[in-house]
Amino acid sequence: MKKDWWKDSVVYQVYPRSFQDSNGDGIGDLQGIISRLDYIKQLGADVIWICPIYPSPNVDYGYDVTDHKTVMESYGTMEDFHELLEEVHRRGLKLVMDFVLNHTSTEHAWFKEAELDKTSKYRNFYFWRPGTKHGPPTDLQSDYGQSVWQYEEHTGEYYLHMNAVKQADLNWENEDVRQAVYEMMRFWLDKGVDGLRIDQLHLISKKEYLPSYEDYVQGKAESKPFQPNGRRIHDYLTEMTEEVFSQYDVMSVGEAGTVTPEEGLTYTGTDEHELNMIFHFQHMELDQQPGKEHWDLKPLELSDLKSVLTKWQKKLENKGWNTLFWCNHDQPRIVSRFGDEGKYRKESAKMLASVLYLMKGTPYIYQGEELGMTNAPFTRIEDYKDIQTVNMYHKRVYEKGYDPKEVMTSILAKSRDHARTPMQWNDGKHAGFTDGTPWLKVNPNYTSINAAEALADPDSILSYYKKLISLRKQYADLMKGSYDLLLPDDPQLFVYIRQTDTRQLLVINNFSDKEAIFQWPDELEREMAQLLLSNYDGGREALPSIELKPFESRVYLLKRD
Numbered sequence: 001m002k003k004d005w006w007k008d009s010v011v012y013q014v015y016p017r018s019f020q021d022s023n024g025d026g027i028g029d030l031q032g033i034i035s036r037l038d039y040i041k042q043l044g045a046d047v048i049w050i051c052p053i054y055p056s057p058n059v060d061y062g063y064d065v066t067d068h069k070t071v072m073e074s075y076g077t078m079e080d081f082h083e084l085l086e087e088v089h090r091r092g093l094k095l096v097m098d099f100v101l102n103h104t105s106t107e108h109a110w111f112k113e114a115e116l117d118k119t120s121k122y123r124n125f126y127f128w129r130p131g132t133k134h135g136p137p138t139d140l141q142s143d144y145g146q147s148v149w150q151y152e153e154h155t156g157e158y159y160l161h162m163n164a165v166k167q168a169d170l171n172w173e174n175e176d177v178r179q180a181v182y183e184m185m186r187f188w189l190d191k192g193v194d195g196l197r198i199d200q201l202h203l204i205s206k207k208e209y210l211p212s213y214e215d216y217v218q219g220k221a222e223s224k225p226f227q228p229n230g231r232r233i234h235d236y237l238t239e240m241t242e243e244v245f246s247q248y249d250v251m252s253v254g255e256a257g258t259v260t261p262e263e264g265l266t267y268t269g270t271d272e273h274e275l276n277m278i279f280h281f282q283h284m285e286l287d288q289q290p291g292k293e294h295w296d297l298k299p300l301e302l303s304d305l306k307s308v309l310t311k312w313q314k315k316l317e318n319k320g321w322n323t324l325f326w327c328n329h330d331q332p333r334i335v336s337r338f339g340d341e342g343k344y345r346k347e348s349a350k351m352l353a354s355v356l357y358l359m360k361g362t363p364y365i366y367q368g369e370e371l372g373m374t375n376a377p378f379t380r381i382e383d384y385k386d387i388q389t390v391n392m393y394h395k396r397v398y399e400k401g402y403d404p405k406e407v408m409t410s411i412l413a414k415s416r417d418h419a420r421t422p423m424q425w426n427d428g429k430h431a432g433f434t435d436g437t438p439w440l441k442v443n444p445n446y447t448s449i450n451a452a453e454a455l456a457d458p459d460s461i462l463s464y465y466k467k468l469i470s471l472r473k474q475y476a477d478l479m480k481g482s483y484d485l486l487l488p489d490d491p492q493l494f495v496y497i498r499q500t501d502t503r504q505l506l507v508i509n510n511f512s513d514k515e516a517i518f519q520w521p522d523e524l525e526r527e528m529a530q531l532l533l534s535n536y537d538g539g540r541e542a543l544p545s546i547e548l549k550p551f552e553s554r555v556y557l558l559k560r561d
């Protein structure tokens with residue numbers, strides 16, 4: 001089998017808790033996923049990535065793991081997992097697991113032993129430091145709105161948590177930790193799993209050394225932050241590749257926030273032999289105020305988006321490989337974010353798909369994106385379950401005195417729960433997600449936005465995704481070709497060319513809710529241009545000057561002289 005099958009694949013991401021419930025407890029489960037595999041197959045996806053299914057107290061819904069080698073009871077059993085894997089493979093699909101290795105839950109057996117006993121071999125699995133005269137060892141804050149240090153009274157020291165308080169960071173400097181993690185990775189890959197998505201890979205090596213006790217004594221260490229992409233990250237990845245990935249024909253994708261294209265190449269470069277792909281978030285940070293939190297909103301500038309995506313395309317061209325994603329379980333819905341969830345929902349959702357998924361890289365489609373699911377309109381904080389959202393609300397409203405209305409505006413734009421509302425299967429009770437009470441409220445627009453309706457409509461967003469995916473497969477050579485941006489400064493148009501020696505694909509998108517004019521460039525063949533895909537009826541001709549409707553997208557195939 002050829003080893004880079006992931007380059008030709010389309011990945012569909014499933015958030016198990018919200019995908020399909022099979023037993024009426026209001027929580028999605030493995031049997032639920034099995035019952036929907038044909039849906040994923042008909043979309044044209046090749047690989048399914050499932051978010052964590054391991055036992056967890058669910059402080060962070062599965063990203064706080066207590067045992068990496070079992071299945072959480074509410075999702076099913078290991079037998080269910082084996083059945084899922086078999087059913088996935090029977091349909092010619094592949095399965096990628098989500099693997100959390102930067103931290104464990106504080107309920108994990110390792111941590112429980114470590115917190116009680118300084119002499120335990122598990123103590124050094126985590127980072128422990130004495131406090132300073134100010135309290136915590138440093139003043140670094142986490143994305144969850146708290147200090148990254150938590151005091152633990154049994155031993156009178158602080159442990160490090162870059163995420164929530166109950167997610168203690170593992171100490172990758174300790175070889176025993178690394179070997180224990182590799183062993184758990186092999187446990188799943190030996191079962192025949194086809195790849196791993198690695199959570200917060202960029203955090204496993206801390207950039208600045210963790211200050212020693214002497215540093216405190218000498219007053220050097222008070223606020224020394226330690227940041228992503230630390231100095232030993234590539235040692236760890238080389239080791240992980242040798243110990244794990246090189247032994248299997250699997251794909252690897254690492255989540256690597258705050259990574260630049262240059263750094264991206266060091267992770268995915270073909271000479272480096274580390275990961276196949278990474279998720280960077282530079283295009284997801286363009287609607288937040290620089291240097292502030294993602295809650296601090298700012299309108300997207302199209303030129304910024306073009307510039308960021310193009311930099312990644314060019315930097316990794318022929319040397320690395322990109323992930324192409326708008327959505328995941330941490331991001332709001334793209335049609336609400338960069339499109340128009342009202343009048344032009346269908347047009348803008350289709351245009352957004354064309355813009356991104358015809359670039360070079362592996363597309364990742366997040367459950368419900370193919371339906372044009374929107375952000376939830378919940379205006380009461382009680383309707384949100386995500387710890388990041390809830391913590392931020394309390395901090396800003398009760399500690400910092402923000403106006404609750406302003407905070408709710410940020411939540412309505414950016415909460416992770418917009419991605420996590422139950423999948424909208426049909427217009428029946430709870431959108432067909434569960435017979436019981438859903439763990440998170442269903443978006444009330446399920447009566448018109450749902451899979452059953454989309455499957456029956458040849459003009460639906462879903463039907464467009466199918467066409468787009470099959471176009472990628474039909475023109476697989478062009479999908480490996482080069483990428484070049486046209487009109488970098490145009491405030492409405494996002495246009496680019498993909499090309500090989502013999503053919504070109506011209507991807508024209510009006511990224512605005514106003515009409516726009518595209519002037520066909522003289523250097524591109526026009527007479528024989530063939531329209532392969534469009535989100536509007538009519539307007540097939542490649543005229544010298546094309547009037548594009550709001551959010552119109554057209555994809556033309558051209559021959560090269």
Ligand code: NOJ
Pocket residue numbers: 060063064100163199200255329330
């Ligand atoms: C990234 C995951 O995608 C997110 O959901 C989680 O909260 C953090 N990592 C911590 O594991």
